[in-house]
Amino acid sequence: MTTGIKAMKRLPKILCSTLLIGTAALALVACSGNSRVRQPAALVPVSNQFDLQPVWSTSIGSSEPYNFHPVVAGDAVYVASHSGNLAKINLQSGAKAWEVSVPENLAVGPGSDGRTTVAVTTKGLVYAYDDTGKPLWNVGVGSEVLSEPVVASGIVVIRTLDNRFVGLDAQTGARKWIYQRQQSALSLRVGYGMLPINNEVIVTGFAGGRFGMIAIANGGLIWETPVSFPKGFSEIERLNDVSARPSMEGDTLCAVSYQGRIGCAQARTGNLLWFKDYSSYTGTAQSPELVFSANEKSYVTAFATKDGTQVWENVQMTFRDVGEPLAIGKVLLMGDAQGYVHALSQADGKMLARIRHDSSPITAAPIAVGGLILIQSQGGKIAAYSPK
Structure with a gap:
């Protein structure tokens, strides 16, 4: 039990209430420990190199504590x-x-x-x-x-x-x-994200570090691939789920597991192209050359899609609990637990811009559609922005 408690204390605060475990006291101990150490980094001053101009906004109502x-x-x-x-x-x-x-x-x-x-x-x-x-x-x-x-x-x-x-x-x-x-x-x-492709299949992650492709027409499993494997002694240390929605660019799919690895595979066959030790519960985003992800410390990392070489890492948002990322144009967008939306350069990870959407967490990836960027916070505000 001691090993399990130590492992739980290393879990990010956002996951404290989401583990399927039989002992409520164990989760309580772990969460109280996290609250003292996960201090979000102060905002780094940034001179916006572009802006997200509000087009419209409305409220649908709070989604907390759900995403x-x-x-x-x-x-x-x-x-x-x-x-x-x-x-x-x-x-x-x-x-x-x-x-x-x-x-x-x-x-x-x-x-x-x-x-x-x-x-x-x-x-x-x-x-x-x-x-x-x-x-x-x-x-x-x-x-x-x-x-x-x-x-x-x-x-x-x-x-x-x-x-x-x-x-x-x-x-x-x-x-x-x-x-x-x-x-x-x-x-x-937690919710396990499903990525629909061409209204024919969905790609999704599974427990135990695996992800796969399922036919929408009949539910048949087309392929299944391990991106990582459980390791450690306790069941908590061996948590290794691909819970975040995989991403796709061209014919390459990428996925990441919690306490496991990040990797990319051929979309048609599921054959892995590469994998690297990494841990994330917020998922991946892709450009033609790079795959991006943020780990549980909110370190944002870019890897080369072709071979997994690390290209850059940004640690300026440590413990800000950034959400699922969006890669659009030459920019990487993601929200954080305080309602800010951060824009990083895809080329080198430098902070390009920041806006305040509202004061509640933004866990869902921004959506780029029709020349607009859509953002919804857990507080219920949804807004459309025009990049300028």
Whole structure:
């Protein structure tokens, strides 16, 4: 037990309440220890070399303590809050086309293809609406859901916390397929991001340092690849999950595991091109030549996509709990726990600009679409910015 407690004290504060462990006191000890050592770095002065000009902003309501992500489909962005607000917002104007109240609290943000929009409650009920906000159906999936749903090719893909993937008919809610993963002895109680590709497949991570590709049409596993392997003596030290959403650029997929490795693979086969020891729960972003990630200390690192050579590292945001990154143009964007959005140079990692979105954490990756940058905070503010 002593070894386990020491390992828990090394976990980042953001994960203290998300571990699936049987002893509540163990988590409490670890979290109280973290609060004394994880002091966020002071903001480094920066003279903005470009600006993100506000175009519109609105509020959907708080998502805390959960991590909600907006989703874009067509000319609209779909957003949700923990209290059950679900809305369709015009991408260019920020006007709400419709807003409904889901009957129960939500555990995860929406999924949508522009025709069917779904949200999942804290009790594992999936509610679906058509593109006018009219209710279509609701079904239970028998377990808690913390991963964002994917809606593609007439199928709603739900990933449950007990390692099941469920494919539901987007029009009726009828179950079309189910894919069951083996339960792990210990895993992170977080949402496992799913990356849809061409409305045909999803790429996602698994417990135990693995990630893979699943067919949307039938739930079949196309390939599965280990990016890292558990190591250590205690179950906590052996936590090794690929929980963050993988990224893709061209025909290269990259993924990172917590307490494990970062690596890139061929998208078609899953064959690993390279891997390096690394640890992150916020995921990766890619440009044609580089893959970017932030570790649990919020050190931001760039690796060469072709061979994994470290190109640069920025430690200016230590313990600011930066969120999932976005690589766009020549800039890397990411929010932090105090509501700031930081812009780094992809070439050398230098700080180029910073704005204050609001005062609550930004864990979801910014979204680049239609010449705009969309950002949603856990406090519920969603805004569109125009890069200038």
